[in-house]
Amino acid sequence: MSATTPGTPSPPTVGALLAAGGHSFSFEFFPPKTDDGERLLWQAIRELEGLRPTFVSVTYGAGGSTRDRTVRITQRIAEETTLLPMGHLTCVGSSVAELRSVIGSYADAGVRNVLALRGDPPGGPGSPWEQHPEGLAHADELVTLVRSLGDFSVGVAAFPERHPESASLDDDARVLLAKQEAGAEFAVTQMFFEASHYFAMIERARALGCTIPVLPGIMPLTNINQLERFAILSGTAFPDDLAARFRAVADDPDAVHALGVEAASDLCQELLDGGAPGLHFFTLNRSTSAREIYTGLGLGASASA
Numbered sequence: 561m562s563a564t565t566p567g568t569p570s571p572p573t574v575g576a577l578l579a580a581g582g583h584s585f586s587f588e589f590f591p592p593k594t595d596d597g598e599r600l601l602w603q604a605i606r607e608l609e610g611l612r613p614t615f616v617s618v619t620y621g622a623g624g625s626t627r628d629r630t631v632r633i634t635q636r637i638a639e640e641t642t643l644l645p646m647g648h649l650t651c652v653g654s655s656v657a658e659l660r661s662v663i664g665s666y667a668d669a670g671v672r673n674v675l676a677l678r679g680d681p682p683g684g685p686g687s688p689w690e691q692h693p694e695g696l697a698h699a700d701e702l703v704t705l706v707r708s709l710g711d712f713s714v715g716v717a718a719f720p721e722r723h724p725e726s727a728s729l730d731d732d733a734r735v736l737l738a739k740q741e742a743g744a745e746f747a748v749t750q751m752f753f754e755a756s757h758y759f760a761m762i763e764r765a766r767a768l769g770c771t772i773p774v775l776p777g778i779m780p781l782t783n784i785n786q787l788e789r790f791a792i793l794s795g796t797a798f799p800d801d802l803a804a805r806f807r808a809v810a811d812d813p814d815a816v817h818a819l820g821v822e823a824a825s826d827l828c829q830e831l832l833d834g835g836a837p838g839l840h841f842f843t844l845n846r847s848t849s850a851r852e853i854y855t856g857l858g859l860g861a862s863a864s865a
Protein backbone atom coordinates (compact mmCIF):
# COMPACT_ATOMS: atom_id res chain seq x y z
CA MET A 561 0.00 0.00 0.00
CA SER A 562 1.36 3.41 -0.91
CA ALA A 563 2.49 5.88 1.73
CA THR A 564 0.07 8.36 0.17
CA THR A 565 -3.04 6.19 0.64
CA PRO A 566 -5.79 8.25 2.29
CA GLY A 567 -6.11 7.40 5.95
CA THR A 568 -2.54 6.12 6.21
CA PRO A 569 -0.38 8.55 8.18
CA SER A 570 2.67 9.72 6.19
CA PRO A 571 5.99 8.60 7.66
CA PRO A 572 8.24 11.38 8.97
CA THR A 573 10.71 12.85 6.49
CA VAL A 574 14.47 12.46 6.62
CA GLY A 575 14.79 16.16 7.43
CA ALA A 576 12.38 15.81 10.36
CA LEU A 577 14.13 12.67 11.67
CA LEU A 578 17.50 14.41 11.58
CA ALA A 579 16.11 17.55 13.21
CA ALA A 580 14.74 15.40 16.03
CA GLY A 581 18.32 14.52 17.02
CA GLY A 582 19.86 11.15 17.80
CA HIS A 583 22.18 9.43 15.37
CA SER A 584 20.98 8.65 11.86
CA PHE A 585 22.15 5.51 10.04
CA SER A 586 21.43 5.03 6.35
CA PHE A 587 22.35 2.84 3.40
CA GLU A 588 22.72 3.76 -0.26
CA PHE A 589 22.00 1.45 -3.23
CA PHE A 590 22.26 1.81 -7.00
CA PRO A 591 19.70 0.59 -9.58
CA PRO A 592 21.07 -2.65 -11.08
CA LYS A 593 21.13 -3.25 -14.82
CA THR A 594 20.46 -7.01 -14.83
CA ASP A 595 18.02 -9.46 -13.26
CA ASP A 596 20.85 -11.01 -11.25
CA GLY A 597 21.82 -7.55 -10.02
CA GLU A 598 18.20 -6.91 -9.06
CA ARG A 599 18.12 -10.11 -6.97
CA LEU A 600 21.33 -9.08 -5.17
CA LEU A 601 19.87 -5.63 -4.47
CA TRP A 602 16.71 -6.99 -2.86
CA GLN A 603 18.69 -9.51 -0.87
CA ALA A 604 20.88 -6.67 0.47
CA ILE A 605 17.83 -4.51 1.23
CA ARG A 606 16.15 -7.35 3.14
CA GLU A 607 19.35 -8.11 5.07
CA LEU A 608 19.84 -4.48 6.06
CA GLU A 609 16.17 -3.89 6.89
CA GLY A 610 16.64 -5.70 10.21
CA LEU A 611 19.15 -3.06 11.31
CA ARG A 612 16.29 -0.53 11.18
CA PRO A 613 18.20 2.26 9.43
CA THR A 614 16.79 5.78 9.58
CA PHE A 615 16.44 5.79 5.76
CA VAL A 616 17.84 4.19 2.61
CA SER A 617 18.65 5.91 -0.68
CA VAL A 618 18.84 4.93 -4.34
CA THR A 619 21.22 6.67 -6.78
CA TYR A 620 20.28 8.22 -10.08
CA GLY A 621 22.50 7.08 -12.93
CA ALA A 622 24.41 8.92 -15.60
CA GLY A 623 22.30 11.11 -17.86
CA GLY A 624 19.09 10.03 -16.20
CA SER A 625 19.66 6.55 -17.62
CA THR A 626 18.27 4.92 -14.49
CA ARG A 627 15.36 7.33 -14.06
CA ASP A 628 12.60 4.73 -14.31
CA ARG A 629 14.51 2.15 -12.28
CA THR A 630 15.36 4.62 -9.50
CA VAL A 631 11.72 5.68 -9.15
CA ARG A 632 10.46 2.08 -9.34
CA ILE A 633 12.91 0.82 -6.69
CA THR A 634 12.16 3.67 -4.27
CA GLN A 635 8.42 3.11 -4.80
CA ARG A 636 8.78 -0.60 -4.05
CA ILE A 637 10.81 0.19 -0.91
CA ALA A 638 8.02 2.54 0.22
CA GLU A 639 5.29 0.01 -0.51
CA GLU A 640 6.80 -3.35 0.40
CA THR A 641 9.31 -2.71 3.18
CA THR A 642 9.41 -0.97 6.55
CA LEU A 643 12.18 1.31 5.22
CA LEU A 644 11.99 5.04 4.48
CA PRO A 645 13.28 5.67 0.93
CA MET A 646 15.10 8.69 -0.47
CA GLY A 647 15.43 9.01 -4.25
CA HIS A 648 18.41 10.77 -5.82
CA LEU A 649 17.88 13.20 -8.69
CA THR A 650 20.45 14.88 -10.94
CA CYS A 651 20.33 17.70 -13.50
CA VAL A 652 22.38 15.69 -16.01
CA GLY A 653 20.87 15.50 -19.50
CA SER A 654 17.42 16.71 -18.45
CA SER A 655 15.32 19.75 -19.28
CA VAL A 656 13.46 21.46 -16.45
CA ALA A 657 10.24 19.95 -17.87
CA GLU A 658 11.74 16.46 -17.58
CA LEU A 659 12.95 17.15 -14.05
CA ARG A 660 9.46 18.29 -13.08
CA SER A 661 8.07 15.07 -14.46
CA VAL A 662 10.50 12.89 -12.43
CA ILE A 663 9.70 14.87 -9.29
CA GLY A 664 6.00 14.24 -10.00
CA SER A 665 6.75 10.51 -10.33
CA TYR A 666 8.43 10.54 -6.93
CA ALA A 667 5.39 12.24 -5.42
CA ASP A 668 3.06 9.67 -7.06
CA ALA A 669 5.28 6.86 -5.75
CA GLY A 670 4.98 8.13 -2.19
CA VAL A 671 8.65 9.19 -2.09
CA ARG A 672 8.99 12.49 -0.24
CA ASN A 673 12.75 12.53 0.38
CA VAL A 674 14.95 13.61 -2.51
CA LEU A 675 18.73 14.07 -2.75
CA ALA A 676 19.11 16.95 -5.21
CA LEU A 677 22.39 16.81 -7.13
CA ARG A 678 23.86 18.41 -10.18
CA GLY A 679 25.44 15.02 -10.88
CA ASP A 680 28.54 13.90 -12.71
CA PRO A 681 29.41 15.34 -16.16
CA PRO A 682 27.97 13.16 -18.96
CA GLY A 683 31.52 11.99 -19.80
CA GLY A 684 32.09 10.87 -16.20
CA PRO A 685 33.82 12.49 -13.22
CA GLY A 686 36.72 14.66 -14.41
CA SER A 687 35.30 15.50 -17.84
CA PRO A 688 33.69 18.88 -18.57
CA TRP A 689 30.19 19.58 -17.27
CA GLU A 690 27.58 20.19 -19.98
CA GLN A 691 24.36 21.84 -18.98
CA HIS A 692 21.22 20.71 -20.84
CA PRO A 693 20.09 23.70 -22.99
CA GLU A 694 16.76 23.80 -21.15
CA GLY A 695 18.12 22.42 -17.91
CA LEU A 696 19.77 23.54 -14.69
CA ALA A 697 23.42 24.42 -14.03
CA HIS A 698 23.80 23.77 -10.29
CA ALA A 699 22.32 21.73 -7.51
CA ASP A 700 20.97 24.77 -5.62
CA GLU A 701 18.61 25.44 -8.55
CA LEU A 702 17.37 21.85 -8.35
CA VAL A 703 16.76 22.25 -4.60
CA THR A 704 14.59 25.29 -5.38
CA LEU A 705 12.71 23.37 -8.09
CA VAL A 706 12.00 20.30 -5.91
CA ARG A 707 10.91 22.45 -2.97
CA SER A 708 8.58 24.44 -5.24
CA LEU A 709 6.79 21.30 -6.43
CA GLY A 710 5.57 19.78 -3.21
CA ASP A 711 6.10 18.80 0.35
CA PHE A 712 9.56 17.28 -0.16
CA SER A 713 12.43 16.98 2.29
CA VAL A 714 15.52 17.76 0.23
CA GLY A 715 19.13 16.73 0.84
CA VAL A 716 22.27 17.76 -1.05
CA ALA A 717 25.89 16.70 -1.53
CA ALA A 718 28.83 18.13 0.44
CA PHE A 719 32.53 17.71 -0.32
CA PRO A 720 35.09 17.28 2.49
CA GLU A 721 38.04 17.27 0.09
CA ARG A 722 36.83 19.76 -2.55
CA HIS A 723 34.53 19.14 -5.46
CA PRO A 724 36.77 18.39 -8.46
CA GLU A 725 35.47 21.46 -10.31
CA SER A 726 35.63 23.90 -7.37
CA ALA A 727 38.36 26.49 -7.03
CA SER A 728 38.72 26.07 -3.27
CA LEU A 729 37.41 24.46 -0.13
CA ASP A 730 35.90 27.83 0.84
CA ASP A 731 33.96 27.85 -2.45
CA ASP A 732 32.49 24.49 -1.51
CA ALA A 733 31.39 25.90 1.86
CA ARG A 734 29.68 28.83 0.09
CA VAL A 735 27.93 26.39 -2.27
CA LEU A 736 26.70 24.33 0.68
CA LEU A 737 25.29 27.49 2.26
CA ALA A 738 23.56 28.36 -1.06
CA LYS A 739 21.95 24.92 -1.06
CA GLN A 740 20.73 25.43 2.52
CA GLU A 741 19.32 28.85 1.57
CA ALA A 742 17.52 27.22 -1.38
CA GLY A 743 15.77 24.90 1.09
CA ALA A 744 18.02 21.87 1.66
CA GLU A 745 17.40 20.35 5.08
CA PHE A 746 20.47 18.08 5.25
CA ALA A 747 23.56 17.00 3.33
CA VAL A 748 25.43 13.76 2.64
CA THR A 749 29.15 13.93 1.93
CA GLN A 750 31.23 12.51 -0.84
CA MET A 751 33.34 9.56 0.34
CA PHE A 752 36.52 10.42 2.23
CA PHE A 753 38.97 8.37 4.27
CA GLU A 754 40.28 10.72 6.98
CA ALA A 755 37.97 12.17 9.62
CA SER A 756 39.96 15.43 9.80
CA HIS A 757 38.71 16.36 6.30
CA TYR A 758 35.11 16.02 7.47
CA PHE A 759 35.57 18.06 10.65
CA ALA A 760 37.46 20.83 8.82
CA MET A 761 34.66 21.04 6.24
CA ILE A 762 32.03 21.30 8.98
CA GLU A 763 33.98 24.14 10.60
CA ARG A 764 34.24 26.07 7.32
CA ALA A 765 30.52 25.61 6.64
CA ARG A 766 29.43 26.52 10.19
CA ALA A 767 31.61 29.68 10.07
CA LEU A 768 29.52 30.86 7.10
CA GLY A 769 26.22 30.14 8.85
CA CYS A 770 25.52 26.67 7.56
CA THR A 771 23.44 24.85 10.18
CA ILE A 772 22.02 21.77 8.43
CA PRO A 773 23.14 18.29 9.56
CA VAL A 774 25.83 16.85 7.29
CA LEU A 775 25.96 13.03 7.20
CA PRO A 776 29.38 11.58 6.42
CA GLY A 777 29.34 9.22 3.41
CA ILE A 778 31.23 6.02 4.21
CA MET A 779 32.64 3.77 1.48
CA PRO A 780 34.19 0.58 2.87
CA LEU A 781 36.89 -0.67 0.51
CA THR A 782 36.32 -4.40 0.05
CA ASN A 783 38.51 -5.31 -2.90
CA ILE A 784 41.74 -3.91 -4.20
CA ASN A 785 40.32 -2.86 -7.60
CA GLN A 786 38.21 -0.27 -5.81
CA LEU A 787 41.30 1.79 -4.81
CA GLU A 788 41.54 3.41 -8.24
CA ARG A 789 37.78 3.50 -8.92
CA PHE A 790 37.04 5.39 -5.69
CA ALA A 791 39.83 7.88 -6.40
CA ILE A 792 38.19 8.65 -9.77
CA LEU A 793 34.72 8.99 -8.25
CA SER A 794 35.81 11.21 -5.37
CA GLY A 795 38.41 13.20 -7.28
CA THR A 796 40.98 12.68 -4.53
CA ALA A 797 43.73 10.14 -3.95
CA PHE A 798 43.29 7.37 -1.42
CA PRO A 799 45.68 8.15 1.50
CA ASP A 800 49.15 6.66 0.81
CA ASP A 801 49.58 4.92 4.16
CA LEU A 802 46.18 3.21 3.98
CA ALA A 803 46.75 2.27 0.32
CA ALA A 804 50.07 0.68 1.32
CA ARG A 805 48.34 -1.39 3.99
CA PHE A 806 45.85 -2.64 1.40
CA ARG A 807 48.55 -3.41 -1.18
CA ALA A 808 50.45 -5.45 1.41
CA VAL A 809 47.52 -7.92 1.59
CA ALA A 810 46.36 -7.53 -2.04
CA ASP A 811 46.72 -11.25 -2.79
CA ASP A 812 44.40 -12.25 0.03
CA PRO A 813 40.80 -11.17 -0.67
CA ASP A 814 39.65 -12.05 2.85
CA ALA A 815 42.41 -9.95 4.37
CA VAL A 816 41.53 -7.00 2.07
CA HIS A 817 37.90 -7.28 3.14
CA ALA A 818 38.82 -7.46 6.83
CA LEU A 819 41.13 -4.44 6.52
CA GLY A 820 38.41 -2.52 4.66
CA VAL A 821 35.93 -3.17 7.44
CA GLU A 822 38.51 -2.28 10.10
CA ALA A 823 39.52 0.99 8.40
CA ALA A 824 35.90 2.05 7.81
CA SER A 825 34.94 1.13 11.40
CA ASP A 826 37.80 3.24 12.79
CA LEU A 827 36.71 6.16 10.62
CA CYS A 828 33.06 5.78 11.71
CA GLN A 829 34.01 5.68 15.40
CA GLU A 830 36.13 8.81 15.07
CA LEU A 831 33.31 10.61 13.24
CA LEU A 832 30.67 9.70 15.83
CA ASP A 833 33.02 10.57 18.72
CA GLY A 834 33.66 13.95 17.08
CA GLY A 835 29.96 14.78 16.84
CA ALA A 836 28.86 13.63 13.36
CA PRO A 837 25.04 13.37 13.25
CA GLY A 838 25.14 9.83 11.86
CA LEU A 839 26.63 7.69 9.09
CA HIS A 840 25.56 7.11 5.48
CA PHE A 841 26.97 3.90 3.96
CA PHE A 842 27.53 3.42 0.23
CA THR A 843 26.74 -0.31 0.07
CA LEU A 844 27.28 -1.06 -3.65
CA ASN A 845 24.21 -3.29 -3.17
CA ARG A 846 25.98 -5.68 -0.80
CA SER A 847 25.05 -5.89 2.85
CA THR A 848 28.08 -7.68 4.33
CA SER A 849 30.54 -4.85 5.03
CA ALA A 850 27.88 -2.44 6.25
CA ARG A 851 26.50 -5.10 8.63
CA GLU A 852 29.97 -5.95 9.93
CA ILE A 853 30.80 -2.30 10.57
CA TYR A 854 27.42 -1.63 12.13
CA THR A 855 27.71 -4.58 14.49
CA GLY A 856 31.36 -3.89 15.27
CA LEU A 857 30.49 -0.35 16.33
CA GLY A 858 27.91 -1.76 18.72
CA LEU A 859 25.05 -0.04 16.93
CA GLY A 860 22.08 -2.31 17.53
CA ALA A 861 18.64 -1.66 16.05
CA SER A 862 17.97 0.55 19.06
CA ALA A 863 20.52 3.10 17.84
CA SER A 864 18.51 3.94 14.73
CA ALA A 865 16.25 6.50 16.37
Ligand SMILES: NC(=O)C1=CN([C@@H]2O[C@H](COP(=O)(O)OP(=O)(O)OC[C@H]3O[C@@H](n4cnc5c(N)ncnc54)[C@H](O)[C@@H]3O)[C@@H](O)[C@H]2O)C=CC1
Binds near residue numbers: 676677678724731750
Ligand atom coordinates in the same frame (compact mmCIF):
# COMPACT_ATOMS: atom_id res chain seq x y z
N1 LIG B 1 24.19 10.12 -9.26
C1 LIG B 1 24.07 10.12 -7.95
O1 LIG B 1 23.13 9.54 -7.37
C2 LIG B 1 25.10 10.84 -7.14
C3 LIG B 1 25.93 11.76 -7.70
N2 LIG B 1 26.82 12.49 -6.91
C4 LIG B 1 27.63 13.51 -7.46
O2 LIG B 1 27.08 14.67 -7.86
C5 LIG B 1 28.22 15.57 -7.88
C6 LIG B 1 27.93 16.94 -8.40
O3 LIG B 1 26.73 17.37 -7.87
P1 LIG B 1 26.58 18.48 -6.77
O4 LIG B 1 27.62 18.38 -5.77
O5 LIG B 1 25.17 18.38 -6.37
O6 LIG B 1 26.83 19.74 -7.66
P2 LIG B 1 26.88 21.30 -7.31
O7 LIG B 1 26.01 21.99 -8.29
O8 LIG B 1 26.66 21.55 -5.88
O9 LIG B 1 28.40 21.64 -7.63
C7 LIG B 1 28.98 21.39 -8.89
C8 LIG B 1 30.07 22.44 -9.14
O10 LIG B 1 29.47 23.71 -9.40
C9 LIG B 1 29.87 24.66 -8.43
N3 LIG B 1 28.67 25.42 -8.01
C10 LIG B 1 27.60 24.91 -7.35
N4 LIG B 1 26.63 25.83 -7.19
C11 LIG B 1 27.10 26.96 -7.76
C12 LIG B 1 26.56 28.26 -7.94
N5 LIG B 1 25.33 28.57 -7.50
N6 LIG B 1 27.29 29.18 -8.61
C13 LIG B 1 28.52 28.85 -9.08
N7 LIG B 1 29.09 27.66 -8.95
C14 LIG B 1 28.40 26.69 -8.29
C15 LIG B 1 30.46 23.87 -7.29
O11 LIG B 1 31.47 24.60 -6.61
C16 LIG B 1 31.00 22.65 -7.96
O12 LIG B 1 32.31 22.87 -8.44
C17 LIG B 1 29.20 14.76 -8.54
O13 LIG B 1 30.50 15.19 -8.51
C18 LIG B 1 29.01 13.45 -7.76
O14 LIG B 1 29.82 13.40 -6.64
C19 LIG B 1 26.90 12.30 -5.56
C20 LIG B 1 26.11 11.38 -4.94
C21 LIG B 1 25.20 10.54 -5.71
Ligand SMILES: Nc1nc(=O)c2c([nH]1)NC[C@@H]1CN(c3ccc(C(=O)N[C@@H](CCC(=O)O)C(=O)O)cc3)CN21
Binds near residue numbers: 597844
Ligand atom coordinates in the same frame (compact mmCIF):
# COMPACT_ATOMS: atom_id res chain seq x y z
N1 LIG C 1 31.42 11.23 -8.53
C1 LIG C 1 30.50 10.52 -7.87
N2 LIG C 1 29.41 10.09 -8.50
C2 LIG C 1 28.46 9.39 -7.85
O1 LIG C 1 27.46 9.01 -8.49
C3 LIG C 1 28.63 9.15 -6.46
C4 LIG C 1 29.79 9.63 -5.83
N3 LIG C 1 30.71 10.30 -6.55
N4 LIG C 1 30.01 9.45 -4.50
C5 LIG C 1 28.96 9.04 -3.67
C6 LIG C 1 28.10 8.04 -4.32
C7 LIG C 1 28.77 6.68 -4.50
N5 LIG C 1 28.17 6.21 -5.72
C8 LIG C 1 28.61 5.10 -6.43
C9 LIG C 1 29.79 4.49 -6.10
C10 LIG C 1 30.24 3.37 -6.80
C11 LIG C 1 29.51 2.87 -7.84
C12 LIG C 1 30.00 1.70 -8.59
O2 LIG C 1 30.91 1.04 -8.20
N6 LIG C 1 29.40 1.39 -9.72
C13 LIG C 1 29.85 0.30 -10.58
C14 LIG C 1 28.76 -0.13 -11.49
C15 LIG C 1 27.93 -1.12 -10.83
C16 LIG C 1 26.94 -1.74 -11.80
O3 LIG C 1 26.27 -1.00 -12.54
O4 LIG C 1 26.85 -2.94 -11.79
C17 LIG C 1 30.99 0.73 -11.47
O5 LIG C 1 31.72 -0.15 -11.91
O6 LIG C 1 31.12 1.95 -11.67
C18 LIG C 1 28.31 3.49 -8.18
C19 LIG C 1 27.87 4.60 -7.48
C20 LIG C 1 27.21 7.18 -6.20
N7 LIG C 1 27.72 8.42 -5.68
